[in-house]
Structures are given as structure tokens and as C-alpha cells.
Amino acid sequence: MIEHLEEVPLSAPSPDAPFRMAIQYVNRPNLDFRGFAGTIASGSISVGESITVLPSGKNATVKAIVTYDGDLESASTAQAITLTLNEEIDISRGNIIIKTGAPISVSDAITANLVWMDEEPFIVGKSYLFKRASTVTSAVVEGIDYRVDVNTQVHHEAHELGLNDIGSVRLVLGSSLVFDTYEENRQTGGFILIDKITNNTVAAGMITGSTQKEAKKVGGASEFEVEFNALVRRHFPHWNAEIVT
Secondary structure, eight states, rough: OOHHHSOOOOOOOTTTOOOEEOEEEEEEEEEEEEEEEEEEEEEEEEOOOOOEEEEETTTEEEEEEEEEEOSSSSSTTTEEEEEHHHHOOOOTOOOOEEETTOOEEEEEEEEEEEOOOSSOEETTTEEEEEEETTTEEEEEEEEEEEEEEEEOOOOESEEEEEEOOOEEEEEEEEEEEEOOTTTOOOHHHHEEOOOOOOOOOEEEEEEESSSSSSSOOOOSSOOOHHHHHHHHHHHGGOOOOOOOO
């Protein structure tokens, strides 16, 4: 089995996939240079193309693609690059850059398939740290839809997940998340959960969708406003607060 797995050919990433890049570092060594560094998760980008930064929703055009080996006219999946832009817009670590007009989901309430890897059970109501690439936020367990029997693939009702259990769960996040489903993009659709007390990685997850009826693009609301809105809607549902983006 090991020999077979080592020889299985891997499919090459498609250059036609939607462009996705999470910002890992804002590079500003002096007043004359401001670059946004990261590794391209999928797709390609070229100098002169229009990009959108999420969750702010601000647009800009690519001025240069900077690498250790020199500037490029274009770059694609798995390349580590630094983008400089023609416009001055606010971009922070954890933001996602996409091509302007490309569809992507934004929500603070997601569904996911979860592999639980901790001896302490995964239970409804508990809060964890949610980490996807350079994005870190809180995640509260809203519910467990079912647990999967790994031998029969049958779905069983569950109130908790134990060590090595696999299940479908609902999470409410502390801030709006820009994402694709795992089926669409493994880089923007995969995540881990971290125990806030022990700092141990307790689960690996694959985003399957949003529990909101419609995923929206984040607009001009501040991070505090988005988080406060999520808090109000979680604890005071009878107020019928609209989603702030």
C-alpha cells in the first residue's frame, strides 16, 4: 500500500482555477515600498489585473509581482510572491486576495466535516480557536448533525464526538470568514481547531457550506462591527438583527 501511494501521480493544479491568496505578511521596509506577501493557493495573477481584498471589499490593480529571483509578469499556484499595488488600500495579515468579480463565500456560520483528534470530546457549546492559513478566529460549536460510522458509512445521531470520530458539524465564528468549500479549494476550505487552554490541535476540518441562506461579500463594516453583530445574532436571535458585512 505504501509503495502504491508513493507512486500515485498527483494531478497538476489548474491555472484556470479561481485566484486565491492569503496574506501572510505585510512587507514595508521603508516608505517607498509596501508589499503583500503570501503563497498562491490556486489560480494565477498577472501585472495589471484588478484584485479585490476581502473582507474589506476594496479593489486595486497589481503594480508588480516581486519574488526573491526578481519581478514576474505573472505567477500561479504554489508560488510564494509579494504583490505591490497601484492604489493605497488597507490590507492585513489573514486577508484574502481574489480577482475582482470572482465568486467566493463569506459567512460567520459554517458547516464542516470534522475529524476529532483529542481525548476530550467535542461538545456543543464549547469554544475553540479556528485556524485557516493565516486567519485565526474563535469558533463555537452550534451543533452536531451526525457522526459517521467509518465501517459502514452510516450516519448516526450524536451529541458529542470522541477520539477519531468523524462527523458533520455546525460552527459559529467570531468574525466573517472568506472561504470556498473544501471540494472547490482545499487551501481555502480546510482548517484546524485548537484548544484554547492546551493550545493543542484537536481537529481537522473541511468546510462544506454555510448555515446562512445566502453567503454575502463583506463590505465596509469594521472588524469590531462584524464581530459585535455576530455576537448579537448568536445570543439575541429574537432581535432579528440583519447580517452586517
